[in-house]
Amino acid sequence: MSRFFLTTAIDYVNGRPHLGTAYEKITADVIARYKRLCGIDTHFLMGLDEHSLNVYRKAREQGLDPKAYCDGMAQQFRDVWARLDISFDDFIRTTEPRHKVAVQKMVERIQANGDLYEGVYEGWYCVSCEAFKPEKDLVDGLCPIHRTKPDWIREKNHFFRLSAYRDALLAHFAEHPGFLRPENRRNEILRLLEEGLEDISISRAGQPWGIPVPYDPSSVVYVWFDALINYITAVGYGTDVALKAKWWPAHVHIVGKDITRFHAVVWPAMLMAAGEALPRQVFGHGWVHFKGEKMSKSLGTAVDPLEAADRLGADPLRLYLVKEVVYGGDGDFSWERFEERYNADLANNLGNLVSRIGSMAERYVGGVVAPAAGPGPLAAVAAETLAAYRAAMDAFALHDGAAAVYRLISATNEYIAQTEPWTLAKQPDRAATLQQVLFDVAEAVRVAGVLLLPIIPGSAREILRRVGETTEPAALRLDRDAAWRPSGARTIRKGDPLWPRLEAAPATPPPARGPMTESPSPTPASPSPAPSGAASAPQAPAAAPAATSADTAAPAASGPARITFDDLMKVDLRAAKVLAAERVPKSAKLLKLTVDAGEAAPRTILAGLAEAYEPEAMVGRSIVIVANLAPRKMMGMESNGMVLAGSVEGGKPELVSFVDPPPPGAQVR
Ligand code: MSP
Numbered sequence: 001m002s003r004f005f006l007t008t009a010i011d012y013v014n015g016r017p018h019l020g021t022a023y024e025k026i027t028a029d030v031i032a033r034y035k036r037l038c039g040i041d042t043h044f045l046m047g048l049d050e051h052s053l054n055v056y057r058k059a060r061e062q063g064l065d066p067k068a069y070c071d072g073m074a075q076q077f078r079d080v081w082a083r084l085d086i087s088f089d090d091f092i093r094t095t096e097p098r099h100k101v102a103v104q105k106m107v108e109r110i111q112a113n114g115d116l117y118e119g120v121y122e123g124w125y126c127v128s129c130e131a132f133k134p135e136k137d138l139v140d141g142l143c144p145i146h147r148t149k150p151d152w153i154r155e156k157n158h159f160f161r162l163s164a165y166r167d168a169l170l171a172h173f174a175e176h177p178g179f180l181r182p183e184n185r186r187n188e189i190l191r192l193l194e195e196g197l198e199d200i201s202i203s204r205a206g207q208p209w210g211i212p213v214p215y216d217p218s219s220v221v222y223v224w225f226d227a228l229i230n231y232i233t234a235v236g237y238g239t240d241v242a243l244k245a246k247w248w249p250a251h252v253h254i255v256g257k258d259i260t261r262f263h264a265v266v267w268p269a270m271l272m273a274a275g276e277a278l279p280r281q282v283f284g285h286g287w288v289h290f291k292g293e294k295m296s297k298s299l300g301t302a303v304d305p306l307e308a309a310d311r312l313g314a315d316p317l318r319l320y321l322v323k324e325v326v327y328g329g330d331g332d333f334s335w336e337r338f339e340e341r342y343n344a345d346l347a348n349n350l351g352n353l354v355s356r357i358g359s360m361a362e363r364y365v366g367g368v369v370a371p372a373a374g375p376g377p378l379a380a381v382a383a384e385t386l387a388a389y390r391a392a393m394d395a396f397a398l399h400d401g402a403a404a405v406y407r408l409i410s411a412t413n414e415y416i417a418q419t420e421p422w423t424l425a426k427q428p429d430r431a432a433t434l435q436q437v438l439f440d441v442a443e444a445v446r447v448a449g450v451l452l453l454p455i456i457p458g459s460a461r462e463i464l465r466r467v468g469e470t471t472e473p474a475a476l477r478l479d480r481d482a483a484w485r486p487s488g489a490r491t492i493r494k495g496d497p498l499w500p501r502l503e504a505a506p507a508t509p510p511p512a513r514g515p516m517t518e519s520p521s522p523t524p525a526s527p528s529p530a531p532s533g534a535a536s537a538p539q540a541p542a543a544a545p546a547a548t549s550a551d552t553a554a555p556a557a558s559g560p561a562r563i564t565f566d567d568l569m570k571v572d573l574r575a576a577k578v579l580a581a582e583r584v585p586k587s588a589k590l591l592k593l594t595v596d597a598g599e600a601a602p603r604t605i606l607a608g609l610a611e612a613y614e615p616e617a618m619v620g621r622s623i624v625i626v627a628n629l630a631p632r633k634m635m636g637m638e639s640n641g642m643v644l645a646g647s648v649e650g651g652k653p654e655l656v657s658f659v660d661p662p663p664p665g666a667q668v669r
Helices: 019-037 053-061 066-083 097-112 162-175 183-195 223-228 241-247 257-274 305-312 314-324 335-365 378-394 398-419 428-452 457-466 565-569
Strands: 003-008 041-049 090-093 116-126 131-133 151-160 203-205 216-221 252-256 282-285 288-290 331-333 573-583 591-596 603-607 622-626 632-634 637-639
Touching: 003 019, 003 241, 019 041, 019 252, 019 282, 019 288, 019 305, 019 314, 019 398, 041 066, 053 066, 066 090, 066 305, 090 097, 097 116, 097 223, 097 257, 151 203, 151 216, 151 257, 162 183, 162 257, 183 257, 216 223, 223 257, 252 257, 257 282, 305 314, 305 335, 314 331, 314 335, 314 398, 314 457, 331 335, 335 398, 335 428, 335 457, 378 398, 378 428, 398 428, 428 457, 603 637
Parallel strands: 003 041, 003 252, 041 090, 252 282, 288 331
Antiparallel strands: 116 131, 116 151, 203 216, 573 591, 573 622, 591 603, 632 637
């Protein structure tokens, strides 16, 4: 069986994880889960970088022993990763004894190789970066990343002959074009190598916190030299020969673009000096910004991943980050966009599709779908989707992988609109077609569920359960199970909406709550009990906040009475598509419309449009309806809702329409 060993950067523990550090872990988790889905024996390593000076200072500020402080932080990190469904196989902490053994062994090996020497370092040091800063890299005397003045230090240090490895590194880059990805990072590092390298300090003198240099206990190993070694410690370097033989070298180190240089220059040179194999690849992802700034604890632009997961769910957060940010480039997080994507991708598109197949299967075929007349066009769409998804995921184009699945989901929703199962259900001679349409829709949802397992694991498991997948999710395999299965009856289970639609945010933003919490508070359209059956089933959004003062109605000076914000929120305005239209006998004004409002079955609305629109001109149009108007009887028929149109007194109505229509069921605000 083939193997895959991937790692993320290990986080500093001087603050809780933020959405930027969580982004890295989520995307690496998607890759790890994808590899497992492919049947590859996967080892996914994460951990914590605990020997930084900031950690020591923070612990002291709190009157704690640094190790006790780290233990507390380690628990907090683990809790956040569990909440985000991160499936690491090993979690290393650099304060563990196994790591001390490995670091001291590697320092000794490099020294024995003649690549360490003693000298004096005099220059700038940024504690937040934990990096020595050449004068030329400062901007107005400040660290360009943290915008703080670095410390000036002068001390005896041990130096690593990094400069001696320049040619070997250039040769490695030439022989392994895929060593550093994406291409722009590779070009950046190649330029740096071509300019030449300087030797680097690998120790700090007189520091109380860190791993002692084995041949000079008055110094500790510089935190980066210590931290990089974690990747090989965790697979047994210095402690377990068989484990190391099984997993080293790593297939990919996933790290942020700010630390690519450490991973693509310093780390490979260290491994060369220690006589160890180099990792096959380093992938430098971009930054997640918040309000245009790099998300960072020290800059006060951090968003709390737990707050984001609590608001709309861990899976919606995972999908947002994976689908919205081109992997390798920078991206932006905003609460507004997060809510927008939640409504579009989950509530309206995927959630609606899962609800529809559940309701239609129950209503029209007693909950069991079975093929009856050869597969329709969705089978080919699913095959194309699988090919595109696999190519994208293999190349770590995670955003393209997610987009491929969404093409299948949208095509399936469109297929329902085209085939109109509700019409087929009224035609007994078309029972086989109805059976096949419902089977195909359920099968397309099943394929999408398999492909979504790496991205939204809890929700995908629930979707698969609802469409009758009987294989345990962990045993599903891409080749076998994401291929179209043309046969076999399935029992479809109905359930609560997976992602209730959000109401619009209050007109007045909530009071600011500090840098980790500032956000508008959405309101779910209806309470959402967690789906039954799965331990890590998708979470429902948090409950609504109290109304703000802007919700209090003020009397209007003239014209119609004013309504409160709450009153407005009671009106369910939705996009709908006209499926059929006909004149109402004996009425000059009324048209009878059959519309798809994103529900299990179409609804009938009688609208006063006959003087302005021919029935044929209505079919296929996207319109806006009031969906929660109580049913009314007109001309002996029941009308369910109202169509929005504008008109002047005595003039003809003009339909409210869209330039770029959203799918049926989309909320209008
Ligand atoms: N401890 C070092 C890494 C040592 S690895 C041998 C470190 N820690 S960190 O906590 O500052 O960052 C951890 C990871 O999160 C890094 O890969 C970093 O690039 C990434 N990110 C930090 N902020 C980020 C964003 N705003 N967006 C995306 N990734 C971000 O560096």
